[in-house]
Amino acid sequence: MGWWHPERTRGAQRLRRATPLAGFVVLALALSGCSTDTQWERFGMPEITTKQGEHILHLWQGSWIAALVVGVITWALIIGVPLWFRRRSDDEVPVQTRYNLPIEIFYTIFPVIMVIAFFAQTVRVQNIALEHDPEPDVVVTVVGQKWQWTFNQPYEGENVFVSGTGEDIPDLVIPVDKTIEFQLRSPDVIHNFGIPAFAMRMDVVPGNKNSYQVTPTEVGDYAGKCYELCGAYHSRMLFNVKVVSEADYQAYLADLAEDPGHVSDEPVVGGKYADEPINDDEGEHE
Ligand SMILES: [Cu+2]
CATH class of the missing domain: 1.10.132 (Topoisomerase I; Chain A, domain 4)
Structure with missing residues (x-):
């Protein structure tokens, strides 16, 4: 060698x-x-x-x-x-x-x-x-409770809401090209509010005021779910997101406001807690 x-x-x-x-x-x-x-x-x-x-x-x-x-x-x-x-070759020793x-x-x-x-x-x-616009166009108070979601939105000085059940998946209707803020509240355990097509999700922690904002860019229907294993019926915590035009959004809110079962003074918890108002004074962690 x-x-x-x-x-x-x-x-x-x-x-x-x-x-x-x-x-x-x-x-x-x-x-x-x-x-x-x-x-x-x-x-x-x-x-x-x-x-x-x-x-x-x-x-x-x-x-x-x-x-x-x-x-x-x-x-x-x-x-x-x-x-x-x-x-x-046989007679070679590599370096x-x-x-x-x-x-x-x-x-x-x-x-x-x-x-x-x-x-x-x-x-x-x-x-x-997570950039926070201090003046979002729409603020939705989202409540995750065992084991469904309630979506509260202000409308003409009142609160309109939809609340899901184990059998009934709720619709979250929001306008396109607007800044939407989700205020996340939980009365019981930790849930997680997420929409895959938005590429955003966040924990919903009892006593904590978590929030995030999204600006949907396309009209359409999207699936959302709870991303935190929260108990027996965690898998039922599904919801639909409908991103609609501003006109359709206003029509939707007006429609919802017609039905007394969907109107309250303050955002409500929903689910088995029915129309209890959200106790926002509990635990100031913001
Ligand atoms: Cu959950």
Whole structure:
């Protein structure tokens, strides 16, 4: 065995040839991230129909692309290196390297940098998604109670509400292109109010005044559910979200206000607590 290793040189050449290919894969993935038309391009996310959710979708896509870039490089090294630098004849002993300080420093520091990057991006997007408009167009007081939802909305000085039951899934009707604030209240246990197509959800904690805002961008029907295992009939805590035009929204509210069973002075808890008003003084944690 001499200093000159034709096989190793050939291995290095192959490695050099593979580099543009890896670059191409990275580029193709990065470009695919710009589009959100198909489920593949959204990396499995549903079609997102809120302004806030768009940011979350882009974070999701960016995270996948970053993870895939790291994954492709790692897989290439795991599979490629043993092949490229394998022993090619019986009388050859491949070069034996035990320590490589720069590489060891690199693979210690680089994962830390990746974690910091993911964390920073997550905090940045979360801050955008939770931006609070002090004057939302519509405020819906959402009550999650064992085991359904009640949606309260102000209308002409009164409160109109719909309340679901185990057999009857309630509709949450909201206008398109408006800022909607969900005030989340629970009289019993922790629930979680989420709509996959909005890419938003949040815990509904008794004694806590959680809230978030969404700006729906497309008219349509969307499914929502409780995302916190809250008890025996957790799975029945389903609801429908109907995003409608402003005219349809006003007509809906007027219709609801006609029926005394859907009108009260103050937002109500609903469910088995019937039309008890929400005790908002309990536990000021805002
Ligand atoms: Cu629940």
